[in-house]
Amino acid sequence: DTGVSQNPRHKITKRGQNVTFRCDPISEHNRLYWYRQTLGQGPEFLTYFQNEAQLEKSRLLSDRFSAERPKGSFSTLEIQRTEQGDSAMYLCASSLAVHVVGQNYEQYFGPGTRLTVT
C-alpha cells in the first residue's frame, strides 16, 4: 500500500492520560502535515514538517501537544494530560515540497486516528 497510513485508527482514553499517534507518509513525500477535525467541521491545521524539521505550528497546538519526525519519514503526535476537548479525528497528510510543473504536489490524507477522551 503506497498511501498515507495512521495508527491506531481509534483510541479511547481517560482524561489526564497521555496518548501517541503515528503517521507513515507516502515514501517519496518530504512534507508531512497534522490536522485536527471535529464533528461537522473541516480539518484545522496543527503543524507541518519538511523532512525532519518542524517548520510551523498553529496556535491550536497547545503546550500539551508535541510532534516529531526524527528521521524525516514517519511522524508521531503526542498529547499529554488529555482533556475532553481533545476528542477529535487527527488527520495526517503528506505531499511533495517543490512545485514543479507537471508534478502532483497536492496533499494526500491518511485515514485518521479518532480520539475519544472520557
Place this chain on the structure above:
Amino acid sequence: EDKVVQSPLSLVVHEGDTVTLNCSYEVTNFRSLLWYKQEKKAPTFLFMLTSSGIEKKSGRLSSILDKKELFSILNITATQTGDSAVYLCAVEKDNAGNMLTFGGGTRLMVKP
C-alpha cells in the same frame, strides 16, 4: 483572518439530479483552491484550481474558480448514491508551508 465558507451546509437530492456546491474565500497570498471528498475516512483529492475561468473535469464532476469574485463551484451531474459524502473546499496559501485552510464542508446525501 483567513476564511473559507461553503454553502449549502447540507443537501439532499435524488439520483440523477445535478448539484452545485459553493465555496467562497478570503485569504492573503492565495495560491490554489482544492476540493476533497470525505466519506467516513480520509479526504480524497478531487481537484486543484489555480487559474480563473478554467474548468477542471473528471467524469461527472467539474469545478471552476473565479479569482476576482473569490469563489469556486463544484458541479456534480447525474448524481449517484455513491456521491453521498462531505465535500470539502480548501485554500492553499502561497507561503513556505502551503498549509490548507478548510471550509466547514457541504454534506451531500443522494437518495435512490
